[in-house]
Amino acid sequence: MKKPLPSGIPRTTRHVKTQWGNVEYRAWGLGDQSVLLQALTGDTSNEVRADALSQIMRSGVTSYSKGDVSEMPLFLAELVLLKMRALSIGEEAVLYKQCQHCEPGKVEFKFNLEELSIQTFEGHKDSLTIGDYTFKFRYPSFRGTLEVGVLETLTNFSERVVVKFIESVCTEDEVYLMDDYNEDEQVEFVKDLGADLQVFVFEKFIQLMPCVAIDLHGSCDKCGTEDHQHVKGASKLFSI
Numbered sequence: 001m002k003k004p005l006p007s008g009i010p011r012t013t014r015h016v017k018t019q020w021g022n023v024e025y026r027a028w029g030l031g032d033q034s035v036l037l038q039a040l041t042g043d044t045s046n047e048v049r050a051d052a053l054s055q056i057m058r059s060g061v062t063s064y065s066k067g068d069v070s071e072m073p074l075f076l077a078e079l080v081l082l083k084m085r086a087l088s089i090g091e092e093a094v095l096y097k098q099c100q101h102c103e104p105g106k107v108e109f110k111f112n113l114e115e116l117s118i119q120t121f122e123g124h125k126d127s128l129t130i131g132d133y134t135f136k137f138r139y140p141s142f143r144g145t146l147e148v149g150v151l152e153t154l155t156n157f158s159e160r161v162v163v164k165f166i167e168s169v170c171t172e173d174e175v176y177l178m179d180d181y182n183e184d185e186q187v188e189f190v191k192d193l194g195a196d197l198q199v200f201v202f203e204k205f206i207q208l209m210p211c212v213a214i215d216l217h218g219s220c221d222k223c224g225t226e227d228h229q230h231v232k233g234a235s236k237l238f239s240i
């Protein structure tokens with residue numbers, strides 16, 4: 001009788017240490033990879049894509065110092081996904097862009113996914129004090145990804161959106177967690193505060209939010225013109 005094949009052999013893990021938490025991750029499995037490919041190709045709704053990414057995060061992240069993976073700031077999750085991709089299918093990646101100086105030429109950007117980092121912006125604030133009250137904001141996460149798409153203009157930034165970014169309000173001796181209140185109570189509370197809070201959250205928190213970034217250098221394969229791109233946000237890099 002043959003012995004059962006061994007199981008539970010540990011896979012290599014790596015770490016990302018950031019001010020938003022430390023993450024231990026491992027390469028994704030082949031099943032996860034096909035989920036990812038399905039999510040990234042074709043006409044995929046944001047919801048399907050978020051579900052797929054969240055499934056891969058749950059399978060590849062072995063620990064997150066701040067707790068639940070689904071609450072991880074989106075920009076950190078993006079970095080971890082790209083690092084998992086590097087560990088799973090290789091660090092080298094290539095992006096192509098049409099040359100701006102000659103018609104048939106294309107610029108090839110070769111880069112190493114390990115060079116990705118999180119860029120921060122001066123003036124970004126994740127809390128606000130009004131009188132005796134301090135508002136603490138929370139970053140969009142996979143759980144709340146669907147709201148992120150509407151955040152391009154202040155016009156879309158209603159009370160219903162702003163409440164999603166308030167984690168808590170505290171005074172010297174009281175803490176109010178927004179999750180303890182229902183949506184109507186939250187919206188009433190934010191309405192009472194007027195537009196100042198909305199503008200602050202939009203301009204200082206959302207617009208200056210950290211993001212995954214990388215510098216790319218390449219040259220045209222026809223005319224040789226050199227090109228430099230500073231790419232922000234992982235969405236462009238996910239498709240490689």
Ligand SMILES: [Zn+2]
Binds near residue numbers: 101102224
């Ligand atoms: Zn060219």
